[in-house]
Amino acid sequence: MPERRPCYACSKADAAVGSPPSSGNGCARCRKSTSWTRSTRRPAGRPSRTLFSTSAPSGRRGTNGAAMRVLPVGWAVPVSRPDLRRRHAVALARATHTDEESIAAACVMAALSAWSVESVRLDAVLDAGREEAEWALGQFTGAAGVREFLDALDGRWRPPVEGIGLAAGETIAAVAHVLAEAAAGETLSDALLRAVLLGGDTDTVAALAGGILGGQAPEAATDLP
Incomplete structure (x- = not known):
């Protein structure tokens, strides 16, 4: 029987936050039943990245659902x-x-x-986001899409002219775009309108930007129609 090990992404995430590694029958974190067989070609304990990786398949990117629901963690x-x-x-x-x-996009949000x-000030909030994005890029080798947030x-x-897609990095970049304009003096209503006018997955972008702006200045909600 092949030996069960934690999946690659969960092992990386555990290492990033200092948690002990997952163990047991399959991954104790995400419950994926990932298996690999020890090979004499690799030192004991090193998994095959190809067999073990749970990253999105080639040509596809991670989506924004995790970032979309993570704001309460920060609060x-x-x-x-x-x-x-x-x-x-x-x-x-x-x-x-x-x-x-x-995962990295969720950490940034x-x-x-x-x-x-x-x-x-909102500028300080954005600076904290920049620091977190830089931290995430140093921790997660598969998080290159988060560079869009810094850009x-x-x-x-x-x-994108076709609107905001579901890619996690693109979504948080759109949020950063909206927040940067808000930091320059836009009202909450203006910021939410800007988010909607981006097109595509506008409800996610507007909800995330609105959550940040509402937390930063709750009285701004009186500006909403």
């Missing part, structure tokens, strides 16, 4: 405990998304929501 965990926030964000993401782009309720903060990202 609930104080910014003084980033490791705990990351642990919860990763665990919530892995319930449905085991690819690294989705959790950081934004955590800082949005700290009575700081959006730096003004180098442009929304």
